Structures are given as structure tokens and as C-alpha cells.
Amino acid sequence: xxxxxAIIERMRDSILEADDDExxxxxxxxxxxxxxxxxxxxxxxxxxxxxxxxxxxxxxxFLPQLVLSARTMQAGLKVLERALTTAAxxxxxxxxxxxxxxxxxxxxxxxxxxxxxxxxxxxEVHDLGTDVPLPQFINVAEQTxxxxxxxxxxxxxxxxxxxxxxxxxxxxxxxxxxxVIVGGAPATQAWADSxxxxxxxxDAHEAVLxxxxxxxxxxxxx
Amino acid sequence: MPLTAPLRILTEDQIQAIHQAxxxxxxxxxxxxxxxxxxxxxxxxxxxxDESSGRVRLPPDVVEAALxxxxxxxxxxxxxxxxxxxxxxxxxxxxxxxxxxxxxxHLTHQRRRTSLQDVANLVRVADAxxxxxxxxxxxxxxxxxxxxxxxxxxxxxxxSVSNTGKVVKGSPRGRAIAEDCIRMAAVVxxxxxxxxxRPNIFTTVNPVTPLQHDEGQTEGLIEYASFGLPIDVTSxxxxxxxxxxxxxxxxxxxxxxxxxxxxxxxxxxxxTPVWYGTCxxxxxxxxxxxxxxxxEAGLINAASAQIAAFYGIPCRGTGxxxxxxxxxxxxxxxxxxxxxxxxxxxxxxLFYPGTMESALTISLESLVVDHExxxxxxxxxxxxxxxxxTLAAPLIEAVGPGGNFLGERHTLKFLRQEQFLxxxxxxxxxxxWAERTGSATTWDQAHTEVERILATHTPPPLDPQxxxxxxxxxxEVEARGAVARALA
Ligand code: B1M
Numbered sequence: 235x236x237x238x239x240a241i242i243e244r245m246r247d248s249i250l251e252a253d254d255d256e257x258x259x260x261x262x263x264x265x266x267x268x269x270x271x272x273x274x275x276x277x278x279x280x281x282x283x284x285x286x287x288x289x290x291x292x293x294x295x296f297l298p299q300l301v302l303s304a305r306t307m308q309a310g311l312k313v314l315e316r317a318l319t320t321a322a323x324x325x326x327x328x329x330x331x332x333x334x335x336x337x338x339x340x341x342x343x344x345x346x347x348x349x350x351x352x353x354x355x356x357x358e359v360h361d362l363g364t365d366v367p368l369p370q371f372i373n374v375a376e377q378t379x380x381x382x383x384x385x386x387x388x389x390x391x392x393x394x395x396x397x398x399x400x401x402x403x404x405x406x407x408x409x410x411x412x413x414v415i416v417g418g419a420p421a422t423q424a425w426a427d428s429x430x431x432x433x434x435x436x437d438a439h440e441a442v443l444x445x446x447x448x449x450x451x452x453x454x455x456x
Numbered sequence: 457m458p459l460t461a462p463l464r465i466l467t468e469d470q471i472q473a474i475h476q477a478x479x480x481x482x483x484x485x486x487x488x489x490x491x492x493x494x495x496x497x498x499x500x501x502x503x504x505x506d507e508s509s510g511r512v513r514l515p516p517d518v519v520e521a522a523l524x525x526x527x528x529x530x531x532x533x534x535x536x537x538x539x540x541x542x543x544x545x546x547x548x549x550x551x552x553x554x555x556x557x558x559x560x561x562h563l564t565h566q567r568r569r570t571s572l573q574d575v576a577n578l579v580r581v582a583d584a585x586x587x588x589x590x591x592x593x594x595x596x597x598x599x600x601x602x603x604x605x606x607x608x609x610x611x612x613x614x615x616s617v618s619n620t621g622k623v624v625k626g627s628p629r630g631r632a633i634a635e636d637c638i639r640m641a642a643v644v645x646x647x648x649x650x651x652x653x654r655p656n657i658f659t660t661v662n663p664v665t666p667l668q669h670d671e672g673q674t675e676g677l678i679e680y681a682s683f684g685l686p687i688d689v690t691s692x693x694x695x696x697x698x699x700x701x702x703x704x705x706x707x708x709x710x711x712x713x714x715x716x717x718x719x720x721x722x723x724x725x726x727x728t729p730v731w732y733g734t735c736x737x738x739x740x741x742x743x744x745x746x747x748x749x750x751x752e753a754g755l756i757n758a759a760s761a762q763i764a765a766f767y768g769i770p771c772r773g774t775g776x777x778x779x780x781x782x783x784x785x786x787x788x789x790x791x792x793x794x795x796x797x798x799x800x801x802x803x804x805x806l807f808y809p810g811t812m813e814s815a816l817t818i819s820l821e822s823l824v825v826d827h828e829x830x831x832x833x834x835x836x837x838x839x840x841x842x843x844x845x846t847l848a849a850p851l852i853e854a855v856g857p858g859g860n861f862l863g864e865r866h867t868l869k870f871l872r873q874e875q876f877l878x879x880x881x882x883x884x885x886x887x888x889w890a891e892r893t894g895s896a897t898t899w900d901q902a903h904t905e906v907e908r909i910l911a912t913h914t915p916p917p918l919d920p921q922x923x924x925x926x927x928x929x930x931x932e933v934e935a936r937g938a939v940a941r942a943l944a
Contacts, residue, residue, distance in 0.1 A: 290742075293742045294742075295742075296741035296742060297739070297741045297742070298741060340670055342698070343694065343698065343744075343746075347744045390557060390598050390599035391598040391605060394605075419557070419816065420557060438744070
């Protein structure tokens, strides 16, 4: 048992220190020691990254620490995922998010922060980058069996693409498959309501809260 | 009077090192150029171009030859001749902000979306204030509250040019929008030939740092350059987020962004007037947002001015910026620090007065307060003249130990040139301040001044024929959008 605790400690430290190699090594050690991958994931990776996310939100740590640690978690997660049963994988994932900045808009930073915070909160995130054509959101969402689509727009002109994607989803008859969240400087709750998005978030922290609230609803309905 | 910039942040060797690093980046890493015509210009000049990725690698000699073609001074002609601006790397002019997404309503103090009436008011106030020269405008705004989206630039330009005799800025956002702005400026100038000879419009083109030139803005660059209209190529790195966190790295990357854009402008039309532009700042790593009022922004501006002067090109930068949401102490010290570092560092076109909240919001009162700061910056730039008259040794001798200078002609004679007379700062006693102004704060003073200008200032009207023709173009642009929607 002491060995297991020591491994969890190594995993935690690898996240806090953003040491990718150590995260991989510790995850491999966990599997070699016959630990339950789901439990190891939760205690060794998810918990510390959540703590970092909360610390960032309290203005206690710097953004690059969070971004780097979220990347470390991805590296360690890959090792554990191999060992997860399909059922365990389902249980582990809080949601799969496909996210990007819409067509015609190259503002990158806000979306990148949202991505880091969502990853730190345990979401599987596919970041499509900037200037993303609307069909690409849908194609990738379908391919990755995503449940959430996130669109960032920083211009009052490109904000209209958020509406267009919702219309496109309607047209294809797949609107109900996705929880759609929108954000960016010109967007507001009223705008999100008027285009029929599921959620609007003012900042990255709020985006996590919105999606967590959704996850709770989904679980309680199931 | 030519100005000398007393603030030196970089040594000559450091400037060389930044320049060489930028050339190295352009040659080895290259830039991504998303516009096909621009890639053709670069290829014809001898750059290696990968069409599939858009990556353009620029040999140093191509860049250096182009930089030599950019003029060190040029004139932007105003509709009212004495408002014309002689841009040079030895002068400072101010470009107040006009078009922002939000405005802090001067009556309710609430933030709301900027409307066409706001644009008209902002321009009118800037028209009345002497230290404002090159006006940002409604044409730049992607959207204006209450105006059809596809015609925002045309409405924005008209609302601006009809409320000032000063130079008004146009938008580069895509070929059609650029063409519309240039067409409207040509009407004001008295035809396309007149516009080419006497440019009365300028624009900003933003490379997408690091090392990218996007399609829309590059289309705009080509349109403005082919008319020989002045362009500031302005990179907006945020240290630690979109550039290295080290300011030296930021300057090298920014320089690569900017001089590749300037190279394109010179390839399109040799001699195109340009500014080396910076909107460099840092990201605040605890909140994850841009910090435009940071002291580092001041350093970046002063250093950028030195780099531009090394190229013999005027520099456009930022000052009077703040991340504060109110016109409070934070706004005061951030605006003062950024403005003074930029001005004393040698920025030639100083952009951003009038803004608050990291330039997300504009305010009429802020325009007035920042104008006062600009007046102080001009005073600081004039420095201290030392000669027999100003040393005044005979006068000191005449007054003698223990005397005073209040009754001396010398005092009256040199008073105005030596001392800046503030219009907003209150220097009365507490009692007088309370009795005469009702204990007015800076905001109250600025607000009164805004009201006064809006009530009394009449900008020089447009020639009625010009006005009619501009209105016709606005209607045409509006109708074009309606047709596009009908066909869609
Ligand atoms: C999916 O769920 C969600 C949930 C929450 C989400 C979300 C998604 N996405 C965001 N959020 C939220 O969470 C994030 C983290 O807390 C937040 O993200 P934000 O992105 O809001 O905040 C970031 C952390 C920091 N913010 C930023 O990084 C943006 C900063 C400002 C200064 C800005 C920058 C830096 C740039 N710009 Co641009 N730029 C401005 C911005 C003004 C400002 N002060 O914000 C803005 C957005 N720009 C504007 C403009 C006009 C433009 N820009 C342009 C270009 C650029 C640069 C390339 C120079 C650069 C971008 C660099 C980059 N790699 O991203 C041009 C457009 C290019 C294009 N096609 O997109 C150009 C058109 C300028 C021009 N010369 O023509 C303005 C838009 C105005 C409007 N009416 O829409 C602008 C508001 C400035 C202004 N005050 O006018 C929340 O909004």
C-alpha cells in the first residue's frame, strides 16, 4: 500500500512540476504495480490539476504553470488510458469538447486559456485552433464522439458564425447531440440565448463551471 | 520644432542584435503569408515561397533594400489644409482612439455598445482638441451599434470625416472594405489623382504575431500601398503569450513581423509611406489578460522607437493606455507612465488616448483627460533651453539675494514658453476648490469640458457636393449587402 501511495505522490508531483517524462514514468509504475488505473488517474492526475485550476482562479499561480501542467497530464493520461476498460474510460471522462475560434477570426489567446482550464478540469479537449470553418467543428465532433462544441469569437462580425453553426446543426438534424457553449469579448448571455446556444461563459473559469453543471445534469438524468 | 527623444532604452549594439535576430527569423523560419498576390510579390523579389503552406522565407538583402525605400518623412493631408500632418521620425503626433466596441456613456457612466452618434461625438471632441492630429475613426470598427454590419465602415467613415477637418483613418479589413474607404477618401480629396498626390487617409495593418500575415489585412495593405497611402504595420505581441516573455525576444519577433509587412508595402509600390508600428504589451499571467497599461509596454514603445529610427522610419506606438475600468488613480498612473515613456522614447505617432479597460472601451472624458497629458508630454519633449536669456544671470543679480521675480518683465516674457498651463488640474487651495468648483474631481472637470465642446464646437462642414456623394456611396454599400443577402 505504501508503494501505491508513493506512486500517487510521484504522479501528483509530476503534475505540479509539469514534468512530462516523470508523469509517463509514474503512470507506468502505477500500472506495473497493478493499481486500478481509474483510481490512480483520479488521485494522481485529476486532483492536482483541479487544485492548480482553482489556484489560478484565485490568482495564486501563473497561467503558464497551468498550461504546462495540463499538457503533462495529457502525457500521463495516454499511458493510463491504454489500461482503462471501455466502461472505466466512460466513467473517467467528464466530456469530450471540440473547440476553436470561428472562421474569419484569428484571436487565439482566450480560447487557449479556456482549453487549458477545461483540460485541467478533466475534459478531453480537441483544439481546432483559429479561423476554423464551420463544417470542421461538426466533422471533428462526429469523429471524436464529442458531446460538447465550444466556439470562441472576438469580433462582433465573426460572432455571427456562432449562430450559423447552430443553424447548421439544426439543418443536419443533430442539434440535440451537442451541448454548445459560446464565448469571447463581444458575446453575452443575451446573445447566447438569442441564438439558442446551451451556455455562455464570460471567462475560462465560468466555462468550466457551466460544463460541470451540465455534467451533473447528464449524470442525474442517466 | 523637431523633437529629440531623451529616453534611450537600447544601446546601438542591442539594436543591431535585435535587427540581426529579426533578419535571421525572416530568412530561416520565414513568415506565413495567406494572401496569394502578396506571395507573388515576395517570390518575384527573390524570396523562397512554399505555396502549399504559404511560408515565405526572405533573404536579408531583399528586406534591407525594401527598408531603404521607405521614406523618413511624408505628409498626410487634412481636408482643412492647416490640419495636415508632416510625419517624420523627428516629430510626435497623436492619434486618439475613436472606434471601440464599447463606450462609457458620459451621462449614465454605464458601459454600452458604441453607436454612430457616439462616433460623431468622439470625432467632434477630438476635432476641437489641438494636440490630436491623426484621427482613428468609425471606419475601423467591425460593427457599429444600429448600423447594418456590411456597411459599418462606410457609415463610420462618413460620420468621422463630416465631423472633423483633421486626417481620418480608413479600414484595411479585406479588399472590398479597403476599396470603399479609399473611394470615399478620393471623393474628399477631389478625385483619385488628387488622392495619390495628396493622401488624406491612412490605415493600420496588423500582422498576426508570431510571423503571420492574414488574408484580409494583407489585401488591405496591397490596396492602400498601390495608391501610395500611408500604412502603419503594427504588430501586437503579448509577452509570454504570443511572443517570448523576454522583451528582447518580443522586440526581435515584432521587428520580423513589421519589417516583412513593410517589405511587402515597398514591393507593391516603392516609396509607400509607412510607420514601424508596435502595440506590444505583456500578458498578466495571473489573470491571463493583456496588460496594456503595464510599465513594460512603456519599455517596448521606447525601444521600438529606437529600432524604427535605426531604419529611418517613423514609429507608431501606444500611450495613455490603462487596464482600469474607471477613470481612477490606476488609470491616471498607467496613462501617465505609458504616455511619457513612449513620448520621451521617441514614438512619432502616439495611439490609444481616449481608451480604458485595456482599450476595450472608449470614453469622451478620457479623450479630454488624455489630451491634457499629451500637452504635458509635448512640454516635456521641448526640454530645457539653456542660453544667456534663459540662464538670466543679470536678472538674478539685479533681483539679488532674498528678492522675488513676480514683478519682472522677464517672468512675463518667458512664462508661456516655460510653463505648461493645465486646463483640468486643480491647484487652488482646498477652500477655493470646494467653493468654486464644488470639489470637482478630474472626471467632473473633464465631463464639463466634454459638454462644453459638444455644445459649442462646430467642425468645418464638408462641401455639400462631397457630402451628397459620400452619402450616395454609403447607400450603395448598404444596397450591395442587401443584394448579396438576396442571392445567398
Ligand atoms: C467556447 O467557450 C468559450 C468560453 C469563454 C470564452 C471563449 C470560448 N472564448 C473566450 N472566452 C472567454 O474566456 C477567455 C479567458 O478568460 C476570455 O478571452 P478573451 O479573448 O476575451 O481574453 C483574452 C484572455 C485576452 N484578450 C486577447 O487576447 C485579445 C486582446 C486584443 C487587444 C486583440 C488582439 C491581441 C489582437 N487583435 Co484584435 N484584439 C482585440 C483585443 C482587445 C482586448 N483588450 O481584449 C479585439 C478583440 N480585436 C479587435 C479588432 C477590431 C481586430 N483585431 C485584429 C487582430 C488582432 C491581433 C492579431 C493583432 C491580436 C490577436 C493575437 C492573437 N494571437 O490572438 C483584427 C482582426 C483579425 C481577425 N481576422 O480576426 C482587427 C479587426 C483589427 C484590425 N486592424 O482590423 C477588436 C474587436 C472589436 C469588435 N467590434 O469586434 C478588439 C475588441 C479590440 C477593440 N477594442 O476594438 C473570454 O472572452
